[in-house]
Every structure is written in C-alpha cells, then in structure tokens.
Amino acid sequence: MQNSFVKKIILSALLSGVFFYGYAQEQPGKVPEPMPMKPQMTEFWEPEPKVVTPGAVPSNLVVPPPSDAIVLFDGKDLSKWKGKDGEAKWRVSDGVFTVNKGTGDIETKQTFEDYQLHIEWRIPADIQGESQARGNSGIFMQGIYELQVLDSYNNRTYSNGQAGSIYKQTRPLVNAMRKPGEWQVYDVIYTAPRFKEDGSLFSPAYITVMHNGVLIQNHFEIKGDTPYIGLPKYTKHGKGPIKLQDHGDPSKPISFRNIWLREL
Incomplete structure (x- = not known):
C-alpha cells in the first residue's frame, strides 16, 4: 500500500x-x-481489493456500548452534534439519523485525540448511481483525516476511494461490504498526530479499522490531511471532532446509528 x-x-x-x-x-x-x-493524479484503480463476505448479523442487532464509552448518538437526538450554522439539521427517526442533503457536514461538539470509535451506517437498499456517486460520505478523524463511506458492493471505483479506504491515500486490505440496505459497522482505533512547538510533525497519525468484523486497515500511517486535489500534508492542530460528511450525493442519503467512542 x-x-x-x-x-x-x-x-x-x-x-x-x-x-x-x-x-x-x-x-x-x-x-x-x-x-x-x-484529481486523477491521486487516484489508483489497481490492485483491486479482494472481496471477503463478512459473517451474517441480524439487522436489528445493536450492540450496546461499554461502560466507559462516550455515547455520541443514542437514537434519540443530535444534541451532541453541531452543523455549519450551529444546529445539526440531519433527520432523526426510529433510532437512526440520516444525511439531510444540502444542510452541510455535522461534527461532534466534543473534541478528541486518541480513541476507539464504533459507528454503524447503512446505504439505502434502492441506491442508484455508480462509482463515487453511490451513497458517498465520509468519517473524518479529528475533522481532518477521512475514512471513506461508500457503497462498494458490486460497485467499482478507484481503490483508494472505495469504502474503507483512507481517502486518496490507501485502499482497504479487502472489500468487506454487505449489500445495500444492510447495516455496515466500522470499529476504529485511532492515534492522533503530535507536533513540535515549531509546528513541524513529531509523529504521524495511525489508524486501524475493522469493517463488519474484518480487518481492512492495519495500523496504517496517515500521510496527512484529505485534499481532493494534490498530496496530503500535515498542519499543526490539537484535539478535533468526529465529522460526518454531507457529500451532496444525488443518490439516496446514508443513515447512521449506534455511535460511541472510548478515549485512549
């Protein structure tokens, strides 16, 4: 990689x-x-990650968070999130919240450094489109470093832009997608970068990701931020939020549930 x-x-x-x-x-x-x-200069299509079928899980199964977790979404409201104008305007219904296209990204009010993150997301069963225009979103560590969210079930796109990629940096080790309409689960171990007093990088960020119980990122060294055009770079920062992307995708929007975090 x-x-x-x-x-x-x-x-x-x-x-x-x-x-x-x-x-x-x-x-x-x-x-x-x-x-x-x-943009094409930082996209690569080969090698294509091997498809691995994850174990079957009942769609109504929601694993409760551990006792020391910070619950970021409990199925009731978005009180722990904010949007570009202050209030998080995504839709909440039946224990799930859904991207409200055009309202912008949302992020946690609380900021973090090193953590374990659990988040579940679902692509609509009747999703349309192809490549990047198929349920596109993203989970940004500290609001900066993107773990891609996309329907990559029988949907070819550039490998470092499919679900589970660190966007425009590295592909997932395998493609562990479930079908659209089924819940996807990311479990993330994230170590934040550290900086020297002069602003230069002391140590990079690292990320490990399990997708539906399958290892797809193994202590990957993040190369920097997430530009759409150009190469990633680091800029000194402190703690940051978990940010979820409103990509403005013309296809049907993505939903999220059961989000919790343990600070490390």
Whole structure:
C-alpha cells in the first residue's frame, strides 16, 4: 500500500518534470510554473481489493456500548452534534439519523485525540448511481483525516476511494461490504498526530479499522490531511471532532446509528 502511494508521488514528479522540460524549451531563461495537479493524479484503480463476505448479523442487532464509552448518538437526538450554522439539521427517526442533503457536514461538539470509535451506517437498499456517486460520505478523524463511506458492493471505483479506504491515500486490505440496505459497522482505533512547538510533525497519525468484523486497515500511517486535489500534508492542530460528511450525493442519503467512542 505504501509502495502504491510512493509510486503516485514518483508519477506526479515525472509528469511535472516533462512539463518543466517542455516549458524550459519554449521559454528559455524563465523559471517554469509548476504543473497544476488534477484529481486523477491521486487516484489508483489497481490492485483491486479482494472481496471477503463478512459473517451474517441480524439487522436489528445493536450492540450496546461499554461502560466507559462516550455515547455520541443514542437514537434519540443530535444534541451532541453541531452543523455549519450551529444546529445539526440531519433527520432523526426510529433510532437512526440520516444525511439531510444540502444542510452541510455535522461534527461532534466534543473534541478528541486518541480513541476507539464504533459507528454503524447503512446505504439505502434502492441506491442508484455508480462509482463515487453511490451513497458517498465520509468519517473524518479529528475533522481532518477521512475514512471513506461508500457503497462498494458490486460497485467499482478507484481503490483508494472505495469504502474503507483512507481517502486518496490507501485502499482497504479487502472489500468487506454487505449489500445495500444492510447495516455496515466500522470499529476504529485511532492515534492522533503530535507536533513540535515549531509546528513541524513529531509523529504521524495511525489508524486501524475493522469493517463488519474484518480487518481492512492495519495500523496504517496517515500521510496527512484529505485534499481532493494534490498530496496530503500535515498542519499543526490539537484535539478535533468526529465529522460526518454531507457529500451532496444525488443518490439516496446514508443513515447512521449506534455511535460511541472510548478515549485512549
């Protein structure tokens, strides 16, 4: 996985080098402008993660949180979340909340550093669309580092953009998706980055993810933030929230339930 990330950087450098050479030939004596990056430069389609069928679980089964957990959604309201204008405006019904398209991302009022996170999400059974336009959302660690949410059940997209990827950085080890309409479960172990006083990186963030009980990220070293265009980088920060993305996907919206966190 890291080799794939390095290959992307080398490819970008080679492409830039070709541009620089051509520019210098046409404009002798002038300093060449850097080549503008495009989204496709940080997308890779191969290798495609192997499909692993997770064990069957009754859809109404909700495992209660441990005694020391911070319950972020108890099925009743979004009182522990906020939106872009203050109030979290996603819809709550029958113990579940659903993306309210156009109202923006929501994030926890409380901020965190290192933690264990449990979160369950569901793609509508009658989902339409393909590739990235198929139930797209994201879970952002500390509001910055994205764990991708997407319908990747018989839905091909770039490997470092499918469900369970650290978006635009690494693919999941395997594809452990259940069918649309069934609940998906992420269990995350996250270690926040640390920074020196001068703002430089002291130690990177790390993430381990289980998807439906299957290991899909194994202590992966996060390379930086989550740009759609360009390469990730770190900027000094402190504690941050759990953020859920309103992607503005034209397909039917995603739902969430049973969200809790244990600080480590």
